[in-house]
Amino acid sequence: xxxxxxxxxxxxxxxxxxxxxxxxxxxxxxxxxxxxxxxxxxxxxxxxxxxxxxxxxxxxxxxxxxxxxxxxxxxxxxxxxxxxxxxxxxxxxxxxxxxxxxxxxxxxxxxxxxxxxxxxxxxxxxxxxxxxxxxxxxxxxxxxxxxxxxxxxxxxxxxxxxxxxxxxxxxxxxxxxxxxxxxxxxxxxxxxxxxx
Amino acid sequence: xxxxxxxxxxxxxxxxxxxxxxxxxxxxxxxxxxxxxxxxxxxxxxxxxxxxxxxxxxxxxxxxxxxxxxxxxxxxxxxxxxxxxxxxxxxxxxxxxxxxxxxxxxxxxxxxxxxxxxxxxxxxxxxxxxxxxxxxxxxxxxxxxxxxxxxxxxxxxxxxxxxxxxxxxxxxxxxxxxxxxxxxxxxxxxxxxxxxxxxxxxxxxxxxxxxxxxxxxxxxxxxxxxxxxxxxxxxxxxxxxxxxxxxxxxxxxxxxxxxxxxxxxxxxxxxxxxxxxxxxxxxxxxxxxxxxxxxxxxxxxxxxxxxxxxxxxxxxxxxxxxxxxxxxxxxxxxxxxxxxxxxxxxxxxxxxxxxxxxxxxxxxxxxxxxxxxxxxxxxxxxxxxxxxxxxxxxxxxxxxxxxxxxxxxxxxxxxxx
Numbered sequence: 001x002x003x004x005x006x007x008x009x010x011x012x013x014x015x016x017x018x019x020x021x022x023x024x025x026x027x028x029x030x031x032x033x034x035x036x037x038x039x040x041x042x043x044x045x046x047x048x049x050x051x052x053x054x055x056x057x058x059x060x061x062x063x064x065x066x067x068x069x070x071x072x073x074x075x076x077x078x079x080x081x082x083x084x085x086x087x088x089x090x091x092x093x094x095x096x097x098x099x100x101x102x103x104x105x106x107x108x109x110x111x112x113x114x115x116x117x118x119x120x121x122x123x124x125x126x127x128x129x130x131x132x133x134x135x136x137x138x139x140x141x142x143x144x145x146x147x148x149x150x151x152x153x154x155x156x157x158x159x160x161x162x163x164x165x166x167x168x169x170x171x172x173x174x175x176x177x178x179x180x181x182x183x184x185x186x187x188x189x190x191x192x193x194x195x196x
Numbered sequence: 197x198x199x200x201x202x203x204x205x206x207x208x209x210x211x212x213x214x215x216x217x218x219x220x221x222x223x224x225x226x227x228x229x230x231x232x233x234x235x236x237x238x239x240x241x242x243x244x245x246x247x248x249x250x251x252x253x254x255x256x257x258x259x260x261x262x263x264x265x266x267x268x269x270x271x272x273x274x275x276x277x278x279x280x281x282x283x284x285x286x287x288x289x290x291x292x293x294x295x296x297x298x299x300x301x302x303x304x305x306x307x308x309x310x311x312x313x314x315x316x317x318x319x320x321x322x323x324x325x326x327x328x329x330x331x332x333x334x335x336x337x338x339x340x341x342x343x344x345x346x347x348x349x350x351x352x353x354x355x356x357x358x359x360x361x362x363x364x365x366x367x368x369x370x371x372x373x374x375x376x377x378x379x380x381x382x383x384x385x386x387x388x389x390x391x392x393x394x395x396x397x398x399x400x401x402x403x404x405x406x407x408x409x410x411x412x413x414x415x416x417x418x419x420x421x422x423x424x425x426x427x428x429x430x431x432x433x434x435x436x437x438x439x440x441x442x443x444x445x446x447x448x449x450x451x452x453x454x455x456x457x458x459x460x461x462x463x464x465x466x467x468x469x470x471x472x473x474x475x476x477x478x479x480x481x482x483x484x485x486x487x488x489x490x491x492x493x494x495x496x497x498x499x500x501x502x503x504x505x506x507x508x509x510x511x512x513x514x515x516x517x518x519x520x521x522x523x524x525x526x527x528x529x530x531x532x533x534x535x536x537x538x539x540x541x542x543x544x545x546x547x548x549x550x551x552x553x554x555x556x557x558x559x560x561x562x563x564x565x566x567x568x569x570x571x572x573x574x575x576x577x578x579x580x581x582x583x584x585x586x587x588x589x590x591x592x593x594x595x596x597x598x599x600x601x602x603x604x605x606x607x608x609x610x611x612x613x
Contacts, residue, residue, distance in 0.1 A: 069339065109337070109494045109495035179501070189515040190515040
């Protein structure tokens with residue numbers, strides 16, 4: 001085997017390793033698009049993990065509200081990838097009708113799942129509520145109205161919703177594959193063209 | 197209308213369009229209280245306009261070419277500051293358009309193509325506005341974070357450097373060509389008659405670029421230096437005296453960069469002494485790998501792919517032409533230097549500003565120029581439909597970048613379609 005072939009083999013191994021070895025996974029972002037909220041402060045996403053099965057303590061993520069874009073964003077850190085066992089969406093303590101349009105689950109800058117609010121706030125995706133007077137979706141509309149009251153309004157997300165979010169963390173495999181193919185392709189084509 | 201007049205008209209129309217859009221962007225940005233334009237127009241310019249706050253203004257913006265021209269419009273013609281800022285942006289927009297036009301025109305001429313082609317103004321206009329490929333589902337950018345792009349339309353001082361970047365790129369390529377071979381006939385300039393005036397021109401262009409914003413030369417001068425040092429080492433290994441000869445050339449080229457380097461140092465000192473950017477006890481810091489970049493995107497790799505798709509595709513279909521050319525190598529080295537700065541440097545008190553991302557963006561702009569060079573200058577040995585299809589695909593990707601730029605401007609100007 002000549003030197004060139006050894007070099008190619010080393011590069012190939014390096015690129016495969018780059019693709020396969022996980023560095024870190026991405027954060028997962030849950031984005032709620034709203035059309036109307038009176039009190040937009042203090043939305044929280046509480047989570048339980050395999051080690052700590054109960055909600056509470058510091059296991060919560062504060063929603064970042066962007067009033068210009070009408071978005072509430074929860075950034076779930078990558079360390080929780082695959083570790084979340086339950087999720088609870090806490091609303092501000094206020095009597096109000098929260099009107100939501102859609103829910104996006106993003107990771108690695110890609111929208112992994114998108115739902116109309118009428119779908120995401122259907123019984124398939126939540127398993128319990130507290131301090132919620134009603135979850136209403138007028139027929140033929142996507143917009144969903146969540147009427148909150150009481151001192152601790154929240155919606156507990158279902159196992160299905162938790163599964164979707166747990167699976168959404170990205171390990172950047174496709175990005176790494178594309179970069180490797182590009183680098184490998186350049187090296188291969190360069191030498192092929194040089195030979196011809 | 198004769199063919200010549202028609203081509204001339206197309207060049208002017210696209211130039212005017214570039215100028216008009218550059219002006220309108222200022223108008224749109226000034227309605228956003230946290231935009232870069234607002235800072236320059238409503239904070240830095242008033243500081244620079246008053247005697248008692250002039251030094252404070254200079255400390256905050258020691259790169260003042262954009263401000264100087266805006267102030268000239270305000271003082272000499274009585275144009276209100278906001279409008280003067282719009283005209284200055286217009287001026288730099290059209291300057292970039294003309295330099296890119298000159299760049300592409302020269303490549304067309306060198307390759308023996310039709311220099312009256314409508315493609316020249318189209319490509320030049322496209323280069324002034326193109327953006328990373330984006331789609332709603334493939335949102336490479338964190339909400340409201342500015343994208344890393346060859347054309348950050350939100351920053352006036354960066355936009356002011358683009359024309360100088362094109363000229364510096366052209367000058368270095370022709371100077372290197374002549375240094376490598378006495379028979380070299382320039383692509384962009386008539387370097388066959390000697391290099392002295394081009395060394396002076398390069399020095400002036402680098403200096404003006406620093407006065408517009410130092411970020412381009414912070415990346416460009418080290419990249420040129422690295423390539424020339426590498427060449428020197430290669431020449432030195434021949435042991436026939438060519439290493440010594442090349443050292444003289446290296447030194448001469450380095451001298452052209454000295455005024456710009458001195459001004460960069462002076463600007464950094466001003467930041468410290470007059471309490472500009474680092475007034476709150478901040479400084480340049482080495483950050484963990486990609487820390488600042490990750491404030492702008494969740495997926496750095498994807499952000500590079502989307503920003504440079506045209507360049508990457510062109511590299512794949514013109515591998516040898518790209519990698520073996522001075523243009524390709526210089527642009528890649530610039531990208532390497534820019535990448536390292538973006539990956540490891542930040543300003544301690546305002547990491548989120550991503551101030552060391554600017555050199556990377558300039559390098560991306562140069563990569564586009566290098567890809568255009570490879571695409572236009574490449575000559576196929578034989579006619580093959582498959583090769584034509586690949587070239588067509590490359591231009592389609594370029595058009596896609598431009599289309600994303602058009603979409604961004606539509607969004608920026610809140611044009612309802």
